[in-house]
Amino acid sequence: MLDLIINPFITILLFLYQVLGGNVVLAIVVFTILVRLATMPLTLKQQRSTKAMQELQPELKRIQEKYKNDRERAAQAQMELYRQYGVNPLAGCLPLLIQFPILIGLYRAIVATLAATPLELLDLSGRLWVPSLASQVPLQSHWLWLNLAVPDPLYILPVLVVITTWLQQKLLMPATPSSSGGGQSDQAAAMSRQMMTIMPLMFGVFSLSFASGLSIYFIASNLIGIAQYAAMGRIDFRRLTGRVPEEETPKVVESEAVTVVEDAPAAEGTGKRAQGKKSKQRRADKPASSQPKAQPSASRPSPATAPIVKPKRAGIRDTRVEPRSKSKAKS
């Protein structure tokens, strides 16, 4: 099954190697750009979904607090919230799952074409969709001080892999709101922070033991990813210092409160509208610092004043750029 991915990848990589004058690093970089472009819709979807989930965090937290003694109803309210805003909590994972075989395919393609061992070279046979590309096999593995078929003996590439992976995560991952109330949101935030540490280290360990050609791919992929998002205006380099100015923190304005109507006890209110007002009031009392630090964007005209207006069943579209009057109308 994976052969359907690996074989064309190997063929494309060898073709690029041929047309780029036998420069293996250039071939890997161009190959990475092509794969990045091809998977861009998935990456964007993953980003949007993660961001949308982050923006719902205050509301989710409030639901947890409200129904802290009734997990069943908290779950119902959360589902209702997701339904109302058209957010699928699994949508952030799905693109990652889809990219999984692509990553494996890339890995296998690079390892097979560099062929450090006889079994790797043997594995290459029968995989070329264009037989004439056999004349390029195996790729020239020497570049600078490196033998790209084996790990970097100076450990420079593994270090670069760790740095660029961390950098990309730091710049691309939406900021995780800190919570004072504890609970699952805090756990999720802590886990996200752990991932920020674990992932770069994990790829660093890969680079220590695998072909350095693969490290070239990791580094190129990270840098291209950063450049890609920078070109789209989705990166704020101030995040590197961990300081996103307070005034740029967007406010959350609800269009409609979420509640669970069925089996609602009388003490919680008698109807949807009444509970909505109550919830809205409580939210207005919250200090600004407890609001989520949504990802700022250079392309947005005035993030400091533009409120987040949660669209009703409008998918995960960010409506902060819409005119204020329209937002108000929705509210």
Added chain:
Amino acid sequence: MSISSVKHRLPHLRLGILLLLAVVLTACGGVAGGSWAGISSDLDGEMILVSYNQTVTALNAVSGAVLWEYPDEDNRNAQFFAVPVADNGSVYVGDYSGRLHAIDSETGTALWVYEPERETLIGPLSPEAPDRVISGVALSPDLAFFGLGSRNVVAVSREDASEVWTFETEHGVWGTPLYLDAEASPSGEPMLLVTSLDHHLYALNPETGDELWRVNLGGAAPGDMLADPERQRVYVGTFGAGVVAVDVANAEIVARFETEDWVWGNPAMDGDRLYIGDLGGNLYAVDITEDGLVQDWKQNLTTEALRGTPLVIGNLVIVGSEDGRVFARNTEDGTGVWATNVEAKVLTELVSVEDEGATRVVAGTDNRERLIVALNVDNGQGAWTYGDN
């Protein structure tokens, strides 16, 4: 599990996916060492030499009993997959750290170990990655020649393991170099032939390592060469360019036989005929004629690779396949005589041994429990096996 509870596990899920990726990538790294066993026999055919993973083992060719293992259990810090070569009481074998070992063939003890010098920058940090010896060893009376997985050919003294010269090609040298002594060499001077994954066949001065000439074969040549002293030729299998016949007297390609798939092992020669296996599972019988290399018959034995060199015994041509079978075909027309399923990939070279008039073919597999199997040539039935059990 509700969707909301899934949400709170999202970071866990992502971490899980990444860990799964780590596991899969690690699993994709292949088996230890990434190669198959190297096997050969000594000159008398009394001993089978097997290099696999951390040991080189000498087996009794008749019974499969272990004669000795090298190194001893306390010093197993190397990986061996290159074909061991026995000569004059010594066994020479390279390891996956770029070293060459000379072993006493009687006792299995080390005579010497050559270790290449590595330039260091700070402390143990070196810009050169540890190299691998994938090729076998060619021997002159004074020197041992072997290729390195990265791109070098090295000559070391058989006397004291001192490095005499190194020659750099542009890619890995995985095939065993071929030493032609003064008698076999067309020029009357000894010559060392080396194939490389950089697509070239090099002729070197074996004393100095100076390049005499090179020929572009048109494809990578990972395997060994077959010498044809009578015609002053060598035959080389290539990836994508078939089997090439090179006239070593004039340093030119004189014939080429196109195969359907890549050729790794060198051809086997029987008189004026070559037997060639390719990685697409095809076995060819090719006649050497004045018009070039002409196919007599071709049999598609399997869809998997025939990696090793075919073995010709009497009127049988025997070859092992990646799908775990050993085939014996009639040399005349390629019809099947027997096929034995050894239930593990057969990627090694095949070796024939004699046992009181009976001939056996010895093959290596990728199953540690049946690493070496000996089959009766008459019917393909197993005679003995050697493995971890």
